[in-house]
Amino acid sequence: MAKVLYITANPKQVNESFSLTLGQEFLNVYKKENPNDEIVTLDLYKEYIPLIDEEVLSGWGKLRNQESLTESEQKKVARMNELVDQFVAADKYIFVTPLWNLSVPPMMRAYVDCIMQAGKTFKYTEQGPIGLLNGKKAVHIQARGGFYSEGPGTEVEMGDRYIRAILNFMGVTDVQSIYMEGHAYDPSRTEEFKSKAMDQVISVAKMF
Secondary structure (H helix, E strand, C coil): CCEEEEEECCCCCHHHCHHHHHHHHHHHHHHHHCCCCEEEEEECCCCCCCCCCHHHHHHHHHHHCCCCCCHHHHHHHHHHHHHHHHHHHCCEEEEEEECECCECCHHHHHHHHHHCCECCCEEEECCEEEECCCCCEEEEEEEECCCCCCCCHHHHCCHHHHHHHHHHHCCCCEEEEEEEECCCCCHHHHHHHHHHHHHHHHHHHHHC
């Protein structure tokens, strides 16, 4: 039995979001194929995701010096540790995001800041940083209104590239990307673009 983290970063409802609609279908198909797997859902717009701020940096410094943390520092640092431990314990990851301003929503970035912890998801060596999450796998499901899979758009799309880079850095090299694109550029073809993405969702979910 595998443990799966389903991580979404979108404040919209499922029926208002292409990325969440694709993600939900992926989850439905995956559950049918893997009924015994444990799936944990993280809606990053509803979860408490601490930001790296003055208190977090202060708390980390105090921990290194074996000093006592304030109540607020302790709350933030403990939550970040909880999130990274949960991430490390999982076997598979499903990330679902829209493309916002060429990148990921801010809550996804904040979540990544929580799970990127030296000694837990990667370590420093004389040869450079090494990921510690080898053998795990992930899929990133993304909706993007323009065209970024070819042409000039490939140079500026930083959402899927960011997710893949972060996962690779942590040792997760088996990463697949599913995207729906072009619907804002050409609304008349929205259903065509959605259908194409759904076909990929179903195909990848069955093998994931």
